[in-house]
Amino acid sequence: MDQIAPVAQPRLVWLLGRDGYQRVCLRFWCLTSGVYTVLLLLQAYSVTVGLITAEHALLIRATAIVGLATFFVVMRAGWNRHFNDPAMTAQQMAFALGILAMCYVLTPSLRASLLIVTPLVLVFGAFTLTPRMCRQLGGFAVAMQAVAMVLSLQLHLEGNDVHPEAIIFVGCAVVFTMTGEMAARLSALREQLRVQKRELRLALERNELLARQDELTLLPNRRHALEMMEYEGRRAKRDKVPPCICMLDIDHFKRINDTYGHAAGDKVLRLFASHAVPALRGPDILARWGGEEFILLMPETSVADAVLAVERLRTNFAHAHIWADHPELQVTFSAGIAAHQSGAPIQETVARADAALYRAKQEGRNRTLQA
DSSP: OOOOOOOOOOTTHHHHOSOHHHHHHHHHHHHHHHHHHHHHHHHHHHHHTTSSOHHHHHHHHHHHHHHHHHHHHHHHTTGGGGSSSTTOHHHHHHHHHHHHHHHHHHOGGGHHHHHHHHHHHHHGGGGTSOHHHHHHHHHHHHHHHHHHHHHHHHTTEEEEOHHHHHHHHHHHHHHHHHHHHHHHHHHHHHHHHHHHHHHHHHHHHHHHHHHHBOTTTOSBOHHHHHHHHHHHHHHHHHHOOOOEEEEEEETTHHHHHHHHOHHHHHHHHHHHHHHHHHHSOTTOEEEEEETTEEEEEETTOOHHHHHHHHHHHHHHHTOGGGGSSOGGGOOOEEEEEEEOOTTSOHHHHHHHHHHHHHHHHHTTSSOEEEO
């Protein structure tokens, strides 16, 4: 008995889960946690060399761990899906700014390094947040710095000299505000590039569609028909399931153009396409070959079944209700059918169907003949 190969399981499924987008959010959390880990290790070293007290280090460490654990639980449980940004970037940045403010108050000897980290936190917003939120976080960083400095002065942890703190605050306010503004501009540029990328993708899709679709009838065009016939030719050679090809031509189409104008001729072609497609079988492909000529590809179809399908189409096309609004434009079509012969080029089958169509025209039109 054949063994069924096990489905590959994503790595770290116990940590990141199975949902693709949630895994991306949690990977960002893991990156953030790595940064916190490095900073907490540096903090522990600072305790050993007497730069900060063990009590203050414990308070900062506990706050960071509780915050990180909370974010992990929210994401792992899927509650983050209720946020506009499921990665919770703004919330995590705000928490990081709060931690830095706490460290500023409790670790006076490390303040220089903390003030360097704050702009780095603000830059993260450029990758996911809106420009407005980037600016708001810049303002939030300034507010947190003001609170930290006031608390520091109130707790007398760095003396009671207001002037150095005021100078530092002004410098921080300028730097944080400008960092938030730069992050906002980068965010706006990212959004602009995203919009341009989407528009370019849509334009490429439209161009690809136009390259394969007839603009007037919205049917596949000759190029697409040739591609599909080549595919069916290869499949027939491989799977021994030959298709049938039918060439169709609107009868007396030139007379319509000469009598009523090219706009009326275009209307006839659109009417034919719109009523022919619903009458076809599922796998059949009708394409505009050129002018008033169409080609019908019928995969895995015998000649007898192909004749029945085309005759049904011809009968439906002649029905009066199709031409109720424009009885003067009512026309018929002639058709020639050829079965693809194994090993023969598909172009040869098209030529045989075209020859059968020519005979149908010679024998009076409004009929279907097979090669």
